[in-house]
Amino acid sequence: MCSIEPSHKTSGFQHQHRRNHQPHITTMCQICSIKEAAAKERWPKPVEASKKDLIFLVDSIHTEYIQYNNVKRSTPNAPPPDALLDLCRMLSDQLDALEVDREAWWTSPEKRAMRQRLEADLDQKRLSALHKINNSCIESIEGLSAKLGGFVKWSLNMNGGVWELMNGHKVAGA
Structure with a gap:
């Protein structure tokens, strides 16, 4: 798991007190939180198949x-490198593809027939479970997209978030 140590600005006594009496505190890298969240979720098989690609992209972005962070220490105003931005764009596209795969799974003839059969049989428990899987997958993909947006905005200083990531280079080149 990735972690980044927060900076603490405290006086000597407070710093010594924290060091001796509190556990070492680390926070998870914003981009790695996408991988952690995706690993916890269980998605329908057609969507689950893309998880390895998603994790590979997150590792590459990290x-x-x-x-980039090492460069920023010596050059604070350094823009994010194109390779990093391209990987983030690929991750955004991958998340869009996950939503397309989920939609295809949900609207497939097999799932449509299953929902109709469960409705006809008045099997509300299984029908509800199927809807719960679909809704959970939607929420998960939206959450991952939001995490990417937060990373782009706060870590890469792109205030336009994912929109700026996907379109900023087109506008800047015009």
Whole structure:
């Protein structure tokens, strides 16, 4: 698991007190939280198949981001490298593809027939479970997209979030 140590600005006594009496505190890297969240979720099989690609992209983004952070220490106004931005765009596209896969799964003839059969049989428990899986998958994908938006905004200083990530280079080049 990735972690980044928060900076504490305290006086000597307070710092010594914290060091001796509180456990070492770390926070999770914003981009790695996407991987952690995706790993916890269980998605329908067609969507689940894309999880490895998603995790690979997050790992690649993390590596590029660490390199970018090292550059920012010596050059605070350094823009994010194109490789990092391209990987973030790929992750955004991957999340869009997950939603397309989920929609295809939900609207497939097999699932439609299953829902109709469960409705006809008045099997509300299984029908409810099926809807719960679909709704959970929707929420999960939206949550992952929001985490990417937060990373882009706060870690890459792109106030336009994912929209700026996806379209900013087009506007800047015009």
